[in-house]
Amino acid sequence: MGLGRVWLRRFRMLTVVVGVGLALGVTAGCSSKSKSSGLDDDASLSDDKLGGRGSMGEFASSGKVTSGGRFEDVFFAYDAAELDGSGTEAVRYNAELLRAEKGRVEIEGHCDDRGTAEYNLALGARRAKSVRDALVGLGISASRLSTVSYGEELPLCRDTNEACWSRNRRSHLVDLTK
Amino acid sequence: MAGSRQVLFRVILGSFIGLSGAVSASAQLRAEIVGPGVMRIPIAAAPLAPAGQADAALEAEFSRVLAGDLDISGLFRVIDPASYIEGVPPGPLGPERVNFLNWQTIGARGVLLGRYERSQDELTVEVAFFDVPGHSMLGGRRFRGRSGEIVRMAHRAADAILEFTTGIPGPFDSKLAFVSNRGGHSRDLFTFTLDGKIDRITNDHSVVMAPAWSPDLRSVVFTSFRDGEPELFNADLSSKVENKIASKMGLNIGGAWRPDGSVLAVAREQEGNTDIYTLDFRGQNQQRLTDHWGIDVDPSWSPDGTRLAFCSSRGGTPQVYTMSYPDKKVSRVTFSGNYNCSPVWSPDGRSIAYAGRMGRDFHVFVTPAGGGEARQLTFVGSNEDPTWSPDSRFIAFSREQGKNKKIFLVDVTGRWERQLTTGDGDDTSPSWSRRLD
Numbered sequence: 001m002g003l004g005r006v007w008l009r010r011f012r013m014l015t016v017v018v019g020v021g022l023a024l025g026v027t028a029g030c031s032s033k034s035k036s037s038g039l040d041d042d043a044s045l046s047d048d049k050l051g052g053r054g055s056m057g058e059f060a061s062s063g064k065v066t067s068g069g070r071f072e073d074v075f076f077a078y079d080a081a082e083l084d085g086s087g088t089e090a091v092r093y094n095a096e097l098l099r100a101e102k103g104r105v106e107i108e109g110h111c112d113d114r115g116t117a118e119y120n121l122a123l124g125a126r127r128a129k130s131v132r133d134a135l136v137g138l139g140i141s142a143s144r145l146s147t148v149s150y151g152e153e154l155p156l157c158r159d160t161n162e163a164c165w166s167r168n169r170r171s172h173l174v175d176l177t178k
Numbered sequence: 179m180a181g182s183r184q185v186l187f188r189v190i191l192g193s194f195i196g197l198s199g200a201v202s203a204s205a206q207l208r209a210e211i212v213g214p215g216v217m218r219i220p221i222a223a224a225p226l227a228p229a230g231q232a233d234a235a236l237e238a239e240f241s242r243v244l245a246g247d248l249d250i251s252g253l254f255r256v257i258d259p260a261s262y263i264e265g266v267p268p269g270p271l272g273p274e275r276v277n278f279l280n281w282q283t284i285g286a287r288g289v290l291l292g293r294y295e296r297s298q299d300e301l302t303v304e305v306a307f308f309d310v311p312g313h314s315m316l317g318g319r320r321f322r323g324r325s326g327e328i329v330r331m332a333h334r335a336a337d338a339i340l341e342f343t344t345g346i347p348g349p350f351d352s353k354l355a356f357v358s359n360r361g362g363h364s365r366d367l368f369t370f371t372l373d374g375k376i377d378r379i380t381n382d383h384s385v386v387m388a389p390a391w392s393p394d395l396r397s398v399v400f401t402s403f404r405d406g407e408p409e410l411f412n413a414d415l416s417s418k419v420e421n422k423i424a425s426k427m428g429l430n431i432g433g434a435w436r437p438d439g440s441v442l443a444v445a446r447e448q449e450g451n452t453d454i455y456t457l458d459f460r461g462q463n464q465q466r467l468t469d470h471w472g473i474d475v476d477p478s479w480s481p482d483g484t485r486l487a488f489c490s491s492r493g494g495t496p497q498v499y500t501m502s503y504p505d506k507k508v509s510r511v512t513f514s515g516n517y518n519c520s521p522v523w524s525p526d527g528r529s530i531a532y533a534g535r536m537g538r539d540f541h542v543f544v545t546p547a548g549g550g551e552a553r554q555l556t557f558v559g560s561n562e563d564p565t566w567s568p569d570s571r572f573i574a575f576s577r578e579q580g581k582n583k584k585i586f587l588v589d590v591t592g593r594w595e596r597q598l599t600t601g602d603g604d605d606t607s608p609s610w611s612r613r614l615d
Contacts, residue, residue, distance in 0.1 A: 056384065059363075059364075116476070121429055
């Protein structure tokens with residue numbers, strides 16, 4: 001009934017869109033293996049395929065991240081990526097362990113959550129790089145070392161005090177060989 | 179009919195209803211609108227009247243969504259329908275048929291009247307908004323689509339009410355992408371609409387960060403640790419298929435499409451240093467925009483695509499800068515405080531919002547894009563990840579208060595706040611789309 005009688009002009013809303021999204025859909029070629037490939041643990045991991053290892057692997061399976069392991073964590077000052085005295089000592093200790101073997105390690109960079117997520121991801125990368133450079137300076141071959149940043153995404157603790165924040169501002173080393 | 183896509187039609191009523199009357203009278207209601215939260219103007223929204231077969235559920239859904247939007251706006255308060263003594267008059271929706279006295283009696287300054295008609299799967303809704311003291315119609319709209327689109331039509335009606343009363347349409351027919359650990363410990367990509375509907379997009383048992391809309395609104399670009407390292411992905415929202423756009427070279431984060439869709443700005447790290455680059459839609463053809471030892475992250479385009487805001491530690495602490503594109507002339511925007519990051523350019527081009535640290539907490543600030551005094555908009559909790567509403571009226575952000583993080587909005591004056599997400603877990607990194615097509 002009355003509908004439409006009074007309406008003079010119609011505007012079709014803009015529905016057609018640039019081909020960007022579509023084009024992206026076609027670039028799947030550069031995508032990696034799907035997680036559900038059905039292959040077992042280590043057998044499916046090539047050397048540069050680190051999914052499921054280290055802190056992100058712990059987080060994915062348990063929702064938590066632990067500290068420890070045989071390497072010493074390297075801690076940083078707020079918004080800093082330079083090694084201080086105790087950081088340098090921790091790196092020296094880790095270098096001693098690495099010198100006695102041939103395996104590869106991944107150096108993780110972490111931050112406390114007092115910063116923005118994106119900036120902290122970049123800061124974590126810088127921390128990991130700083131530890132890597134120090135290890136290389138102590139004679140560890142760069143080819144045995146890889147880096148990854150987790151920013152503020154995988155904290156060891158969630159309290160809002162300096163004791164917890166300082167634990168989270170760390171670089172953690174993970175064995176890539178058993 | 180009208181194809182299977184979500185096609186809505188709209189009509190401007192003013193062209194045949196006697197525009198002059200509408201405009202002069204509208205001044206009465208418009209003059210009352212100061213800003214969100216200052217004084218919420220009471221208006222009525224009569225339940226939609228059926229033209230033909232009635233559908234009580236559809237009427238209720240329209241009323242619920244419309245009232246929710248108007249509440250979020252901070253500009254209006256919808257009077258309880260139980261007190262209405264008047265409904266939608268028969269015949270065309272013109273001011274001559276409205277009993278303004280009966281709306282005035284219940285305290286309404288404005289009233290929305292509307293009608294709907296269903297034929298098979300097609301739904302048509304027409305609404306008109308009236309200035310009660312001015313005895314005039316401010317405008318009307320007609321929406322046509324499938325019956326499932328009643329929610330979007332209600333959002334559009336709310337957008338129209340803001341347009342009729344302020345000259346600028348509301349932001350309600352839009353979506354927000356965000357990151358949440360609801361339903362598990364891993365952080366995944368979700369979207370939500372302002373009617374409260376939440377849609378899970380990824381299920382990766384990993385960590386997702388920094389979602390951003392593609393210009394066509396069909397997909398969201400984000401960073402995911404799904405394969406062990408922070409890499410850039412694109413998720414198609416309807417198929418929920420994820421494609422990797424950029425990996426290699428350390429971290430890849432903060433993809434931001436130039437509004438014309440020509441390039442994607444992204445922060446990439448090489449040898450520990452993070453700079454801003456552009457990539458094409460295949461994730462190729464990398465062009466470097468910043469080249470500095472400081473950390474450069476968070477690119478955000480101006481709406482005309484001629485400038486980029488970003489966060490850089492080049493001055494010693496993280497601060498907001500802008501850069502002209504493509505000639506890369508950099509100027510600093512923020513000077514006070516020692517941590518100002520996450521800049522986002524407003525859709526109207528006038529302002530840049532960012533998160534600035536005040537003591538232990540972060541707060542949302544807004545500053546004129548051309549330089550000038552910054553204003554602090556939030557004062558409680560710790561607030562990060564600002565994102566503009568499509569009408570540049572509001573800024574949504576993530577607030578940490580107590581144990582959880584939730585998404586809130588604040589209007590640009592800082593006087594009006596609303597919590598947008600509830601439930602368990604942390605909701606972070608909201609990214610507000612432009613208005614839907």
